[in-house]
Amino acid sequence: MAAPALAFLDDDGEEVVLDADEAVALLSLASGLEPATVSACPSCRCRIVAAVALVDLLDAAPPVARGRELVDLADDAPTLHLYVRDLASSCDHQAWRDPGFEEWVEVMADLGDRPGVVR
Numbered sequence: 795m796a797a798p799a800l801a802f803l804d805d806d807g808e809e810v811v812l813d814a815d816e817a818v819a820l821l822s823l824a825s826g827l828e829p830a831t832v833s834a835c836p837s838c839r840c841r842i843v844a845a846v847a848l849v850d851l852l853d854a855a856p857p858v859a860r861g862r863e864l865v866d867l868a869d870d871a872p873t874l875h876l877y878v879r880d881l882a883s884s885c886d887h888q889a890w891r892d893p894g895f896e897e898w899v900e901v902m903a904d905l906g907d908r909p910g911v912v913r
Contacts, residue, residue: 833894838885
């Protein structure tokens with residue numbers, strides 16, 4: 795199995811982790827998640843996605859590995875958002891300037907995951 799590359803998390807800490815091959819396939823078949831993206835770091839793949847929009851995007855895309863798990867995560871999410879963490883990047887998110895960044899950092903901190911962020 796390839797190394798973990800992309801983690802999708804909800805506000806309760808439930809997650810689906812994709813390996814590098816699964817992440818590449820998902821991103822290529824689902825337009826890089828852009829149609830579901832609410833806020834994103836322009837330097838890596840970390841982002842906030844709208845849960846309902848992600849489900850719609852996955853329903854419209856060709857089948858992808860772990861797609862059913864991602865739909866279940868989105869359907870069961872306690873909030874309207876899912877949080878994507880780029881596990882293959884050491885990005886410090888300096889270029890992520892919109893208000894969504896603070897929400898993403900707060901959720902990561904609440905879950906005990908302190909991404910390298912320097913402001």
